[in-house]
Amino acid sequence: MQNIKEIVGGIRGLSDDEVHKSTELYGDNHLVKNKKNSFLRQFLISFGDPIIKILLVALVVNIVIRLRSLVWYESIGIAIAILISTFVSTLSEYGSESAFEKLQEDAIKLKCRVKRASGLIEIPVSDVVVGDYVILQAGDRIPADGIIISGELLVDQSPLNGESVEAYKAPDVGKKTDSAKSGFDSTAQLFRGCIVCSGEAVMLVKSVGQNTFYGNIARDIQEDSRESPLKVRLGELAESISKFGYIGAALVALADLFQSIVLAHHFQLVSILECLRTPQEVFGYLIHAATLAISVIVVAIPEGLPLMITVVLSSNMKRMLKDNVLVRKLVGIETSGNLNILFTDKTGTITKGKLKVSSFVAGNGTKYDSFEKLRKKPIGKLLKISSAYNTSASVAQKDGKTYAIGGNATERALLEFVMDDSPSNNNIRIIKSKPFNSINKYSGTQIKGYINGTLIKGAPELVLPNCAYYYDEDGVKKELTGTGKIKAIMNEMTSNAYRLLAIAISDEPMNPAGINKNMTLLGIAGIRDEVRKEAAKAIKQVNNAGIQVVMLTGDNRETAAAIAREVGLISKQQDNAVITSEELNMLSDSELKDRLPKLRVVARAVPSDKSRLVNISQELGLVAGMTGDGINDAPALKKADVGFAMGSGTEVAKEASDIVILDDNFLSISKAILYGRTIFKSIRKFIIFQLTINVCAVGISIIGPFIGINSPITVLQMLWVNMVMDTLAGLAFAGEAPLGEYMEESPKRRDEPIINSYMYNQILVMGLYITFLCVLFLKLPAIHDMYDHGSGGNEYFMTAFFAMFIFAGVFNSFNARTPRLNLLAHIRENKGFITIMIFVTIVQLMIIYFGGSVFRTSGLSFFELQFIMMLSFTVIPADLIRKVIIRTRRRGNAV
Numbered sequence: 001m002q003n004i005k006e007i008v009g010g011i012r013g014l015s016d017d018e019v020h021k022s023t024e025l026y027g028d029n030h031l032v033k034n035k036k037n038s039f040l041r042q043f044l045i046s047f048g049d050p051i052i053k054i055l056l057v058a059l060v061v062n063i064v065i066r067l068r069s070l071v072w073y074e075s076i077g078i079a080i081a082i083l084i085s086t087f088v089s090t091l092s093e094y095g096s097e098s099a100f101e102k103l104q105e106d107a108i109k110l111k112c113r114v115k116r117a118s119g120l121i122e123i124p125v126s127d128v129v130v131g132d133y134v135i136l137q138a139g140d141r142i143p144a145d146g147i148i149i150s151g152e153l154l155v156d157q158s159p160l161n162g163e164s165v166e167a168y169k170a171p172d173v174g175k176k177t178d179s180a181k182s183g184f185d186s187t188a189q190l191f192r193g194c195i196v197c198s199g200e201a202v203m204l205v206k207s208v209g210q211n212t213f214y215g216n217i218a219r220d221i222q223e224d225s226r227e228s229p230l231k232v233r234l235g236e237l238a239e240s241i242s243k244f245g246y247i248g249a250a251l252v253a254l255a256d257l258f259q260s261i262v263l264a265h266h267f268q269l270v271s272i273l274e275c276l277r278t279p280q281e282v283f284g285y286l287i288h289a290a291t292l293a294i295s296v297i298v299v300a301i302p303e304g305l306p307l308m309i310t311v312v313l314s315s316n317m318k319r320m321l322k323d324n325v326l327v328r329k330l331v332g333i334e335t336s337g338n339l340n341i342l343f344t345d346k347t348g349t350i351t352k353g354k355l356k357v358s359s360f361v362a363g364n365g366t367k368y369d370s371f372e373k374l375r376k377k378p379i380g381k382l383l384k385i386s387s388a389y390n391t392s393a394s395v396a397q398k399d400g401k402t403y404a405i406g407g408n409a410t411e412r413a414l415l416e417f418v419m420d421d422s423p424s425n426n427n428i429r430i431i432k433s434k435p436f437n438s439i440n441k442y443s444g445t446q447i448k449g450y451i452n453g454t455l456i457k458g459a460p461e462l463v464l465p466n467c468a469y470y471y472d473e474d475g476v477k478k479e480l481t482g483t484g485k486i487k488a489i490m491n492e493m494t495s496n497a498y499r500l501l502a503i504a505i506s507d508e509p510m511n512p513a514g515i516n517k518n519m520t521l522l523g524i525a526g527i528r529d530e531v532r533k534e535a536a537k538a539i540k541q542v543n544n545a546g547i548q549v550v551m552l553t554g555d556n557r558e559t560a561a562a563i564a565r566e567v568g569l570i571s572k573q574q575d576n577a578v579i580t581s582e583e584l585n586m587l588s589d590s591e592l593k594d595r596l597p598k599l600r601v602v603a604r605a606v607p608s609d610k611s612r613l614v615n616i617s618q619e620l621g622l623v624a625g626m627t628g629d630g631i632n633d634a635p636a637l638k639k640a641d642v643g644f645a646m647g648s649g650t651e652v653a654k655e656a657s658d659i660v661i662l663d664d665n666f667l668s669i670s671k672a673i674l675y676g677r678t679i680f681k682s683i684r685k686f687i688i689f690q691l692t693i694n695v696c697a698v699g700i701s702i703i704g705p706f707i708g709i710n711s712p713i714t715v716l717q718m719l720w721v722n723m724v725m726d727t728l729a730g731l732a733f734a735g736e737a738p739l740g741e742y743m744e745e746s747p748k749r750r751d752e753p754i755i756n757s758y759m760y761n762q763i764l765v766m767g768l769y770i771t772f773l774c775v776l777f778l779k780l781p782a783i784h785d786m787y788d789h790g791s792g793g794n795e796y797f798m799t800a801f802f803a804m805f806i807f808a809g810v811f812n813s814f815n816a817r818t819p820r821l822n823l824l825a826h827i828r829e830n831k832g833f834i835t836i837m838i839f840v841t842i843v844q845l846m847i848i849y850f851g852g853s854v855f856r857t858s859g860l861s862f863f864e865l866q867f868i869m870m871l872s873f874t875v876i877p878a879d880l881i882r883k884v885i886i887r888t889r890r891r892g893n894a895v
Contacts, residue, residue: 008202011133013116022129029128029144029208031218046086052306053238056082082306112143115202132205140196144205145212147172147188151201154408154437157184157194159650160213160632161554161606166197166408168437183606193631197408198392198435220611220635221656228331228641229338229623230309230680233754237687240755248698249293255702256289296701305687308730312682315734316675323671324663326647332658334683335642337676339547340622340747341596343613343636346553346560348646348664349627350539350567351529355409357417359493359526363470363478365485371418378475382451383522384418386503389428390445390455391415392435408436410501413527414457432510446510454506454516460490460524462515463502470521471505477520490524497555497562498526536567538667543568545673546746548597550613552605560603569600580604584612592616610636623750627661627669628653644669670743678738680748686733687755688762689816693725693809695767700774707779716855717802720847724809724840732813732836737829758819761886762879766815769878770808773871777801787864799848799857800868806844807872810837815879823876 014022047056059079110125115133125143128134134143136153153169161184172188184191190203192214209215261282265271275281313330320327327333347353360368362379374380388395393407393415402419404412428449436443442458456463464487470480490500502524506516542549551569553560561578564570570577577600584602587595593616602609610626614636617624626633626640629649634656637643645657646664654660661668700712713721755763777783778801787797814823817833827834848865851857860868 008115008120008133008135011115011202013114013118013133014129014131015117018131019116019129022131026130026207026211027209029126031209031215043086047082052082052086080307110141110143112140128205128208130205130208134203134205136190136196136201136203138196138198138200142190142192142194142196142203144192144203145207145214146190146203146205148190148201149204151199152437153190153199153201154197155190155194156197157191159193159195159630160184160191160217161630168439169199169201170439214631217607217631217635221638221652226618226641228335229748229750230331230334230683232751236751237754240753244698245296248702249296252296252698252701253289253293255704256292257285260285260288292701296698305683305690307726308686308733309683311730312679312686312734315731316679320672320675323675324647324661324665324668325672325675326660326662327658328654328660329658332642333672334676334679335623336625336644336659336672337674337678337680338623338748338750339625339642339673339676340750341548341550341617342542342625342627342669343550343552343610343640344627344666344669345629345633345646346551346555346563347529348629348648349661349666349669350535350551350563351531353529353648353664355413355499355527356530357413357525357527358530359498360417361486361489361493361524361526362473363467363480363486363521363523364472365489366473367489377473379471379473379522380418382471382475382505383503385428385447385451386455386457386505386522387414387418389430389447390433390443390457392443395419410499410527411436414501414525417525434510440515442515444510444516451505452507454508454510456504456506456516456519457501458515460500460502463504463519464521466515466517466519467502467504467521468518470523480521486524493524493526495558495562496528497559497566498528501525501527531563531566532665532667534665534667538665538670539567539569541670541743542673545677545743547673548600550599550602552602552610552613554605555603557603560601564601574600577601578603581606581609584609589616589619593620596620607632607636611639614640621750623747625669628657629664644672671738674738674740674743677742677745678736681742682733682736684754684759685736685816686730688759689729689733689809689813690725691755691763692767692770692812692816695763696770696774699768699771703771703775707775712774712778712798712801713805720843720855721806721809724806728836728840729813732830732833733817735830735832736817737826739826758886762815762882765882766812766875766879770812770875773808773874774801774805777804777871786867787860795856795858796860796864800860800864802857803844803848803860803865804868804872806840807869808875810840811872812875812879813837815876819883821880821883 046052059082111122112125112128113120113122113135114128115135120135128143132144133149134146136142136151142155148169148171150171154166155169157167167184168187169190170187172186183189192212207215210219261272261275265275310330313327313333316333317327317330320333344350357371358369360371360374360383362368368374371380371383374383391407391411391414393404393411395415396403396405404415404419406412407415428447428451431446431448433446434440434442434444436458440458441462442456444454444456446454464483467480469477472478493500503522504519505522506519508516508518510516539549549569551560551564553563555563557578557580561570564578565572577598579595579599579602581602581604584592592612596613596616602613610628610633614624614626618641623641625642625644626636627644627646628634628637629646631650631652633645633649634652637645637653637656637658642659643657645653645660647654647660647662648664659672661672784794784797787794787800789796813833817823817827818825847855848857849859
């Protein structure tokens with residue numbers, strides 16, 4: 001191989017003027033950064049959330065209402081809910097821009113050597129221009145896109161294409177190579193961000209900065225992601241709540257005016273007309289009605305919802321970390337539960353991500369699944385010598401463990417197959433070596449000592465025809481009369497995604513003209529990236545959840561199909577579910593949309609395929625997930641509704657993702673989906689709980705003027721009610737257990753309303769029932785008499801009403817927790833729920849007996865408390881009757 005001086009010799013390089021002209025014409029090698037929002041600006045943008053907008057209106061209205069009374073507790077509560085929710089949202093969104101910063105940070109640290117007219121100089125990567133000649137050696141990161149004009153390289157292109165096999169690079173003699181049209185398979189094309197593994201070469205720079213493949217990735221990861229399904233649904237919820245509030249406010253205003261003008265004047269027309277002719281009196285009625293109407297709007301808004309969503313996402317983030325799922329963006333948890341389609345890498349996710357020799361076939365056709373059966377046999381010693389000396393890899397030890405380093409992945413796998421410790425020397429001396437490359441398709445090492453000859457390993461189609469003998473188990477050389485049996489085994493192994501490597505020994509010195517002849521076959525090594533043992537189960541679980549799984553791999557069609565069959569993605573009759581990248585690119589977007597529902601595997605996949613598949617899925621209204629680990633995956637991870645980065649992947653991929661799978665395991669993705677579905681159900685349960693109380697409050701506000709009910713609850717009592725309904729209830733429902741049955745449900749549509757028909761039914765029925773209880777309690781003389789202690793006041797009566805309202809909410813929380821008839825189902829798995837409801841009960845009892853004048857309460861007798869508890873408890877049988885009726889009419893999921 002040529003040395004650097006020989007390669008550089010004869011190249012003039014660019015002058016300073018030519019560098020300046022090139023910069024003006026093609027630009028520099030910086031990655032252009034879009035303008036980034038400041039934290040403050042992003043914080044202000046967060047106030048555009050639909051629910052937050054409603055809360056802001058409620059806050060302003062609430063402040064106006066409370067100006068005269070100077071009672072600010074509710075205003076402060078709404079303000080705190082707004083600030084916490086917007087702050088957490090801002091942190092999540094602001095952090096999402098760090099992917100580009102990481103990419104830029106990695107880029108500007110590097111320097112490279114270029115040949116300019118002034119000589120060989122070292123410059124920052126950002127100063128490289130089109131037309132520069134860059135000198136590359138082992139360990140260098142390629143600084144721009146270009147073509148190799150001299151020398152040879154082995155290049156690791158995995159940061160861009162995800163493929164672990166090093167690519168051989170050499171000049172395309174007599175061919176024109178255009179950076180814009182050539183791909184990773186091009187022998188001459190080099191790409192920015194890839195790493196030189198071995199060799200020396202000179203590259204002519206063709207593209208810099210944003211025009212490089214790496215630059216395109218940098219631009220793509222700065223694009224804004226579309227809104228999450230949760231945000232879309234919350235927008236629709238905000239509209240529904242607004243309508244409910246406005247209708248309720250209008251009804252309350254009309255009811256109040258009717259009571260003030262008509263009922264108060266006992267339906268006397270003369271009196272009514274006289275009232276209407278008094279502008280000052282009418283204006284007072286209008287102000288009172290408007291105030292009540294505005295109060296209803298405030299009451300109708302579930303101000304605890306944004307805070308509850310933050311709490312449920314945050315608490316589950318900690319739980320998920322125990323299952324090797326690190327959440328970077330809170331909303332990504334919930335989105336994962338809504339996935340319709342998941343595009344997943346094969347390497348490291350479905351498979352272990354490391355090549356391993358899983359089978360060895362001796363020359364007589366005997367198959368060995370491990371080296372243990374060969375270790376003490378003469379053929380085993382020969383195999384160990386061949387693997388240890390005919391390789392670029394070497395043995396290393398760390399923490400008492402022995403492993404292979406250096407070389408390529410295949411050589412490391414072969415060396416690790418035979419070693420238990422450092423190989424014994426056997427007085428072997430290496431005479432010369434010929435490393436493997438993709439052109440020769442074999443490597444050879446001539447040795448002297450225990451064996452005098454040449455060790456050969458390479459492609460079976462090259463090695464086998466040049467073998468005249470084989471070694472038996474005792475190391476005895478025998479004539480190779482036929483290869484039919486061994487070829488049949490090889491065909492079977494190939495169909496099961498094995499890479500095959502033939503190993504042979506020649507008694508002759510290394511042939512400088514090519515591979516040796518009349519060699520003795522040691523055997524065939526079957527190497528593969530082992531499928532994770534839990535992968536098939538996890539994929540089945542995700543498929544049962546109604547999520548389409550599509551495997552993307554750089555492997556050929558046959559290998560990809562074999563892996564897909566092994567993990568249950570396809571059956572033997574489903575070969576039409578496999579498509580290559582070339583075939584994919586021949587399809588129009590319309591044709592791909594038709595093909596997508598049946599697609600399960602994309603072989604020979606390239607980075608652009610991932611982004612296109614995500615785009616097509618989203619255009620079909622699907623919620624799309626994407627897994628990835630390389631720089632090349634970052635745009636698709638950012639573009640997908642939820643991006644899963646692998647823990648062993650690049651920092652850029654992690655920064656672009658929503659969720660990091662720390663153990664690179666598909667089973668952990670399945671767990672993330674389960675957590676997402678659990679969170680969505682928790683949010684729905686909380687909405688049922690809170691809106692039921694809101695319906696009750698609005699109902700009392702509407703009915704109240706007709707029956708003479710004003711505000712039965714004091715300011716401090718309402719503060720405690722709000723704490724129970726918002727903060728404490730949010731914490732209680734945040735701890736709901738992820739149940740396996742959720743993975744048997746179909747995924748929710750992206751545009752599916754957050755409140756479904758079942759929820760509407762429960763909210764309205766139970767809201768009206770609790771309203772009925774409240775009105776019944778307040779208006780029935782018998783109940784009033786029960787709590788009349790002869791004092792002439794109603795403090796005991798109002799204490800009882802306050803207690804009934806709280807306990808009805810506590811009992812109704814059990815109704816909201818589950819659509820089952822068994823309200824205690826899985827309740828032990830949410831100990832927080834039990835703890836919080838017990839806490840609320842204890843505090844409520846303390847308020848009743850020790851609240852005194854502060855809370856306007858008086859101690860009730862045991863009988864009086866018992867009656868209140870029984871009356872409150874009726875919300876449970878009432879809802880059970882509703883559930884039974886619902887079940888007899890239709891079947892299906894409630895929440």
